[in-house]
Amino acid sequence: MESRYDFKVIEEKNYKLWEKSGFFNPDKLPASHKKPFTIIMPPPNANGRLHAGHALFITLQDIVTRYKRMRGYKALWAPGADHAGFETQIVYEKKLEKEGRSRFKMTPDELFKEIMAFTLENKKYMEEDVRKLGASCDWSREKFTLDKDVIKETQNTFKKMYDDGLVYRGNRIVNWCPKHQTSLSDVETESVEEKSKLYYLKYGPFTIATARPETKFADKYVVMHPSDARYKKWKDGDKIEVNWLNGKVTATIIKDPVIDMDFGTGVMTMTPWHSQVDFDIAEKHKLDIEQIIDWRGKLLPIAHEFEGMKIGEAREKIVEKLEKMGLVEKIDENYSNVLKKCYKCLNPIEPQVRPQWFVKMKPLAELAIKAVKSGEVKFIPENYEKIFLYWMENTIDWNISRQIVWGIKIPAKICDKCGNGIPDLEDKLSQCENCSGELREDSDTFDTWFSSGQWPLLVLGYPNGKDFKKYYPTDVMETGHDLIFKWVPRMVIFGLYLTKKVPFHTVYLHGLVNDAQGRKMSKSKGNVINPIELTEKYGVDALRMALIVGNTPGTDLALSEDKIRGYRNFGTKIWNIARFIISNLKDSDIKPKLSQEDKKNLKELEDVKAKITKLIDKYDFNQSSYEIYHYVWHTFADKIIESYKPRLAAEESAGRAAAQETLLKILEGSLKMLHPFVPFVTEEIWSKLPDRKNPIIIERW
């Protein structure tokens, strides 16, 4: 055996050995592996290389998969690659920008083809990285989120939901990103608290408070609480004449309990086209709505002299005008409000009314709530159950249309005459059934989460695939805690809606991987750790241990190079334990006679194994890795081996043979327990032990 553990050579060699063995594919496991155990890999974004967070989830899922495989399960870990709609399109747009091009100057087809080529090129590197980290996933089942069957089934689901009344076309207020020229769902926005000014403006006999004077040109409704005593002389529906930005306006009084009497003056005017609250009120009272700001974030002709101005610069100028008109009562400078921003570019979202496809969430959310409350789906850590339920109990309808090309086309026809939208999977319809207007193809694509939400089903070939029957429902969904809203609920919902079964019974959520000081990694801070570079320096096994030990579910992890170095030493330790024992193998025909000490040590090995088994079954990787680490280093190496040295050095005897045999047995047992955590070094040592029939990857735990 080489005196040094040369991980670079060994990692490559053994990953090839595993791939060649076919054991990543559950169908090729020995027949004794009967009961399926399934994990669906959250598909990494195909447009780039893996980051530290990926390394963590690959390690976690690989540990479970290897463990279950060794426990005799028909273990399936199905990998994937995500086209990552909006994300990838943005990456590509930046690339175009650098080249002095723009997506708005390309046809959708051209753009789609270019992004496809770009993504497929990068996908290879992503897959290379996944392999590098030792993932024992079944590559023969890999799915790409834009595979033909994935597209087809996603579109079928859309049609089915439409037929079931769960998808509708609505002219509703959506989150509009003026930079990216697309609508976004609620989870694709970030709420940022900002200091701004609150303007108190005179509106006829009232004073209204607003943070956005630039939207107020067309305001012609005044809203107040029905039981506000200050305004009881006005009745719902009363008309008043008001001198306003564009001259005289006839305003209508609206009484609605949505108004907070304690905020401002308890009176507001409304801009339904650009505010969620206002839109809701307008819908309720069937009021007129009018667009003030265009899709690029500039004022429309209704703003008269301000037409064409960006809203940011228009605000102060409009306030100046209001001041000249004597309409500004006061300005509160210390107002802080919450602004929604595009989660990618952080530009403010402009709420806009736009015809879009929506999913009716309430009945679907109820399915998910029931499944979680009845314990069909469990969360690790448990407190995420509360978060999940809170989210499900407060859903709003989900906008699934995106105005980008990089995604799955919405298979529908639109009638511009009456606003009707109809799913059309076979591209057959040409005339509107309502108004006989001409239909055009919907140019929008689905929100990525609409297809990702069906991922466990799609990977397994829902509805008729063999795998679907065999491996669905899956066992555990392991993903980042940041996806508790974006992804997990949608998978539960689609699973229940389409199959009446939960897609997985356990959700394991890991935290973020931060830098050594616990700060979030970011390019601007320059503290991004590249996992592949680390594996080249310290080996994959070392990185895996560093990501697992001391890391509890749901909690962020600080990853330092020192820690990885520590576990690199652990690998060296394992290697040297093996070297020592292999150089002290049984070398005579004398029948071994186990001493009390031998029996005690073998019993301890069994006890440790039982403990670790219990811990892994609970998905407690922190404790289990900690236990195995301490057993191997501080019990096996420091105590047991040390105490056996005199016996090994002694004359040939039954006692010496027993010492040799006992040490080998403990080594074998330890290697098996170590294998899920540090697969490479254990596989290599295993191959060097006498009389190996199988690689350790399919040895029985």
Next chain:
RNA sequence: GCGCGGUUAGCUCAGUGGUAGAGCGUUUCAUUGACAUUGAAAAGGUCAGAAGUUCGAUCCUUCUACCGCGCACCA
């Protein structure tokens, strides 16, 4: 504002109703022997603060403070 989490060794973090743990760092000694070292040992903690439950609280309960994070239709 509401919700969730955290506060434990110099740093990063585990953990438990009954003498407080790891990795890295620090100090001392031993050692080239399976060990790109390793082994033995040491220093270092009112387990954020207060009150309560308990024979006993770092752990359970309540409150407070500070730090994170998430959510939010007070315009």
